[in-house]
Amino acid sequence: MKRIRNFCIIAHIDHGKSTLADRLLEYTHTIAEKDLQAQVLDDMDLERERGITIKSHAIQMDYLLDGEHYTLNLIDTPGHVDFSYExxxxIAACEGALLIVDASQGIQAQTISNLYMALENNLEIIPVINKVDLDSAKPDEVEDQIVDLLGCDPSDIIRASGKTGIGVPEIxxxxxxxxxxxxxxxDAPLQALIFDSVFNPFRGIIAYYKIVNGTIRKDDFVKFVSTGKEYHADEIGVxxxxxxxxxxxSAGNVGYIxxxxxxxxEVKVGDTITHVDRPCEKAIDGFEEVKPMVFAGVYPIETEDFENLRSSLEKLQLNDASLTFTPESSMALGFGFRCGFLxxxxxxxxxxxxxxEFDMDVITTVPNVSYRVFDKKGNMTEVHNPSGLPEPTLIDHIEEPxxxxxxxxxxxxxGPIMTLCLGKRGELLNQQxxxxxxxxxTFDLPLGEIVIDFYDKLKSISKGYASFDYHLHDFRESKLIKLDILLNGESVDAxxxxxxVDNAVTFGRRMCEKLKELIPRQQxxxxIQAAIGAKIIARETIKAVRKDVTAKCYGGDISRKRKLLEKQxxxxxxxxxxGSVEVPQKAFLAVLKLD
Structure with a gap:
């Protein structure tokens, strides 16, 4: 155990974590020259296309230093605020962390929040300034920022470059x-913490764990504490x-079962694995239950795919523990699921x-957040979906996150950032x-306002420089109303x-105009109407596709044409x-991109 080191890499998005991980793997000869490719740990096509890390990836390296062999377990983590649960x-599976800061961009919001998370878990922090080979690098300035933030010695900070490999031996x-x-x-009873799992169609579910105490051997009879299920360990490994x-x-190692x-x-992330014949006294404290921020309905395009969608979501949940879902039904879209996202x-x-991964074509409804609705008797219900609101006469007040x-x-x-936040009903708390x-x-903002397009706008007005990080703070009372969209008098609940209240009329008007462009003309x-309760606040009409029935009428009285038009x-x-109106998938997405 003295020669095992478990560490993760944390940083803001795009500060070069995965590239630096590539260099570590190359330097320790974990990966052969022929297999080397950029971002080798990002194994999903999606991660490569977008250039972001979505999943944390664990890998073991062997390292020789001063004639001794060391085992290094590295976990590369995502940098985007939406994946902070990963x-x-x-962090819970590690004893130390590499904190990576981009030499040209300096410390950003996500760096700070990930750092606090690591410090709460008493991790040893190794600060690294990455990308020092860039022309725009300002390593001295960034070094001062890190010293201010961590209070460490400037000599503790390593200067490196993931691209060229400078500083990798020092790291x-x-x-x-x-x-x-x-x-x-x-030698103690087995205690192993599951920190991730993945579905394999041939071998079933593979759980990744870190052994805190004890030793696990092939063919051991083990049980998962929170579900109480017992299994034989057919294969274990690193x-x-x-x-x-x-x-x-044995203890200290990271592996799979x-x-x-x-x-x-039957597999829950944060669960404990132990032996059946010699169980541990108590489970390890797992992870806090994840709180979804954004809710949206996910519906199959073909109604008979409902059960397939359920099994696809369950398999996806194994690999992404922050996804939550419950069944729901909609008048317009049939049966589907209400999913919670970060x-x-x-x-x-x-x-x-x-x-x-699952070949499922789905329609996603407009995302919204969860509200607390208090009725006149003082009872509170949580509403994730506008159609679940009680009658307006019964509501006393609504609180939003x-x-x-x-x-x-x-x-x-x-200037522009202040204008943006205040326009989203934000309150400035302080600036330093x-x-x-x-x-x-530091702002307090209603979550419902930032859900749709806040992040994109922030990036564009700051030319990509501003970084943004947030956590749920509290619920506050506010004047909210339900805005319905009617097509030919029928409400489309999706x-x-x-x-x-202040945004309702302009939002309703813009919705109607957008839908007019997107819904195809019918016979x-x-x-298209936007309504608050019984009051219509905006209307647009899509004209019918019609045949020119008067074309064959030459000359004669106007009443002959009239007669044909009346018949039509x-x-x-x-x-x-x-007739029923088909609403295309583009229309549901357009609501997100109204501006």
Whole structure:
């Protein structure tokens, strides 16, 4: 155990974590020259296309220093705020962390929040300034920022470059010398913490764990504490580039277990594995239950795919523990699921993964957040869906979730960012200069306002420089109303939203205009209306596609043309009674991108 080091890499998005991980793997010869490719740990196509890490990836390296062999377990983590739950689980499996800061961008919001998470878990932090080979690098300035933030010695900070490999040997030595070996007793009863799992169609569910105490051997009879289920360990091993089987693993190690589990409900991330004949006294404290921020309905395009969608979501949940879902039904879309996500990017990724990994075509409704509705008797209900609101006469007041947001930006962009946040009903709490002309703004913002397009706007007005991090703060009372969209007098529940009184009229008007462009013309007129309760606040009409019935009327009296037009009008009216309006998927997505 003295020669094991477990560490993770944390940083803001795009600061070069995965590239640096590539260099560590190359330097320790974990990966052969021929297999080397950029971001080698990002094994999903989606991660490569977007250039972001979505899952945390564990891998074991062997390192020789001063004639001694060391085992280094590295976990590469995502940097985006929507995947911070992945980061918290990786941190729980480690004793140390590499904190990576981009030499040209300096410390950003996500760096700070990930750092606090690591410090709460008493991890040893090794600060690394990455990308020092860039022309725009300002390593001295960034070094001062890190010293201010961590209070460490400037000599503790390693300067490196993931691209060229500068500083990689120093990082590996620092990992061995500065990160403590894991604590634990190999002879105690087995206690292993599951921090991730993945579904394999041939071998069932594979769980990844870190052994805190005890030793696990092949063919042991083990049980999962929270579900109480018992299994034989058909195969155990460590995670190299591929899974590599071992006969036994003892305390301090990170590994995987295959025991032919077929149903996804039986494996929970944060659960403890122990022996059946010699169980541990208590389970390890797992992870806090994840709180979804954004809710949206996910419906199969074909109704008979409902059960397939359920099994796809269950398999996806194994690999992404922050996804939650419950069944629901909608008048317009039939049966589907109400899913909870950590943010908009997370929602987009889940939708993409459903399509790619499980071949599911789905319609996603307008995302919204959960509200607390208090009735006149003082009872509180949580509402995730505008159609679940009680009658307006029964509601006393509605509370909506507020977040505490931290935005770090260059001083030049303060004006536009302030305007954006105040326009979203935000309250400025404080602003402080971090170093040079970088400033941190702290706002309280309603979560419902930032769900749709806040992040994109923030990036565009700050030319990509501002970084944004948030956590749920509290619930506050506010004047919210339900805005319905009617097509030919029928309400489309998938398009209804809860919105603030001040925004309702403009939002309703813009929705109607957008839908007019997107809904294809039918054989009859379609009226698109936005309504608050019984009051219509906006209307657009899509004109019918019609045949020129008067074309064959040459000369003669006007009444001959009239007669033909009246006949056509009657037919259109009859058609309108039985016709239904198809709402294309683009229309549901357009609501997100109204501006």
């Amino acid at each position: 980061v918290s689980r990786s 590996l030595q620092a990992i061995v010398h500065r990160i403590p070996a894991p604590q634990g007793d190999p 995670l190299k580039m591929d899974m590599s089987p071992r006969k036994e693993l 295959i025991s032919g589990i077929k149903t996804s409900k 943010g908009l990017l997370h929602m987009e990724i889940v939708q993409e993964r459903l399509g790619r 507020y977040i505490r947001a931290s935005i770090i930006t260059a001083a030049d962009y303060i 200069y971090i170093s040079g002309n970088r400033i941190e703004l 398009l209804s939203t809860l919105t603030h 009859f007129d379609i009226a 009008k009657k037919g259109k009216k009859r058609m309108k009674q039985i």
